[in-house]
Amino acid sequence: MGEVLIKAEGVSKKFAKNLKKSLWYGLQDVYHGILGKTIDKSLRADEFWAVKDVSFEVRRGECLGLIGHNGAGKSTLLKILNGLIAPDAGTITMYGKVGALIELGAGFNPILTGRENIYNNGAVIGFTKAEIEAKLEAIIAFAELEEFIDMPVQNYSSGMKVRLGFAIAAQLEPDVLIIDEVLAVGDLGFRVKCMNRINELLPTTAVIFVSHAMAQVTTVCTTALLLDHGRLELMSSEIGEVVEQYFLKFKNEEEQFIGDGSVALERFEFVKNNEKGRELFIENGDDIVVEFELKVKKEITDLKFRIGIFNIEYKLLAEVDSSTTSFKANIKEGKMLVRVILKGMYLKYGKYSLHLHVTNGESSKKILRQSNVAHFVVKPTLTVGADFLLASEWE
Numbered sequence: 001m002g003e004v005l006i007k008a009e010g011v012s013k014k015f016a017k018n019l020k021k022s023l024w025y026g027l028q029d030v031y032h033g034i035l036g037k038t039i040d041k042s043l044r045a046d047e048f049w050a051v052k053d054v055s056f057e058v059r060r061g062e063c064l065g066l067i068g069h070n071g072a073g074k075s076t077l078l079k080i081l082n083g084l085i086a087p088d089a090g091t092i093t094m095y096g097k098v099g100a101l102i103e104l105g106a107g108f109n110p111i112l113t114g115r116e117n118i119y120n121n122g123a124v125i126g127f128t129k130a131e132i133e134a135k136l137e138a139i140i141a142f143a144e145l146e147e148f149i150d151m152p153v154q155n156y157s158s159g160m161k162v163r164l165g166f167a168i169a170a171q172l173e174p175d176v177l178i179i180d181e182v183l184a185v186g187d188l189g190f191r192v193k194c195m196n197r198i199n200e201l202l203p204t205t206a207v208i209f210v211s212h213a214m215a216q217v218t219t220v221c222t223t224a225l226l227l228d229h230g231r232l233e234l235m236s237s238e239i240g241e242v243v244e245q246y247f248l249k250f251k252n253e254e255e256q257f258i259g260d261g262s263v264a265l266e267r268f269e270f271v272k273n274n275e276k277g278r279e280l281f282i283e284n285g286d287d288i289v290v291e292f293e294l295k296v297k298k299e300i301t302d303l304k305f306r307i308g309i310f311n312i313e314y315k316l317l318a319e320v321d322s323s324t325t326s327f328k329a330n331i332k333e334g335k336m337l338v339r340v341i342l343k344g345m346y347l348k349y350g351k352y353s354l355h356l357h358v359t360n361g362e363s364s365k366k367i368l369r370q371s372n373v374a375h376f377v378v379k380p381t382l383t384v385g386a387d388f389l390l391a392s393e394w395e
């Protein structure tokens, strides 16, 4: 195992919710500091902990992924690590050269050209002019900014700034690399390139990065840390468990319904061991049994059903459709009960929602579309990198 390059111990940072108070408290702290008085470490009126008592270590060769909802304190923690803001309590110890890409455009002088900014930023990280010169062409090539490198950075697009920022932070091969969500501003091609570069650097670097893209976290990170309202809720090298915990924090989406009134969904439930419910936990590969009841207002001779499976990012991953089977539903006015088995749910761990579509087979008209009718969570028993694992036969 590599040596510890980043050590955070009991790090806390508080902010005031209101600007006037924030300025006033700031002045008080400076005044107390000058007089050598101890600064108040507890919360004052209108203050809250953006980061509270967070401790961790990152070694060379490790990549820590910081995840959490908006406002959980991820960027604040990165800024403390990078020395942009001071913690109110706790200590940060960093070893070696630190390359960071934190806020869009931060660290760039807008009136200087891209090339001049490379020299400036490289010097801030701690590299000599000769070291920067040796890497200059590689940085420009990685950022794919050959044409624009002598243009002032203020005329760069957001994507161009991120390219340059990442290229400087990563091409100089720092000991510690800190990357915020800003990477998401780059286009898909560049993001893939960045992930590959992080992988290349990993054996000799300690990396911390913030991401809302769980696919990125699971591919690159060796440890994941979940922040919730500034507190460390879970940290583990079992990334799947941390990601699952993160997914579970999101409230179920509201059910949405569109229909012409000819059928109404009365009930939609999972059935497992004789118990019924709209939430279900399964393991990779389990079957899911679904039961739903419809109230039909007038006779329909051919009803077709389709159930869509959506992931937490609202991407439709798979569907099952009754018309691919010999199932025929002919119903006069009244209630009907439908039961369907979704076979072999080899999905990546995470939370999924089901959406139901009902079509009148005769007229091909959609008569009911109801989203978020039920939710299930796939537990991380088998590591599945892709969205789902296909059924296969081996000899």
Ligand SMILES: Nc1ncnc2c1ncn2[C@@H]1O[C@H](COP(=O)(O)OP(=O)(O)OP(=O)(O)O)[C@@H](O)[C@H]1O
Pocket: 015, 016, 017, 050, 068, 069, 070, 071, 072, 073, 074, 075, 076, 077, 181
């Ligand atoms: N300079 C500041 N003054 C006051 N409050 C701040 C300041 N910077 C951040 N905050 C607050 O601290 C909390 C944590 O913010 P932070 O930017 O660290 O969250 P985050 O986890 O990075 O969120 P996101 O996923 O939206 O980027 C938020 O409530 C935010 O409003």
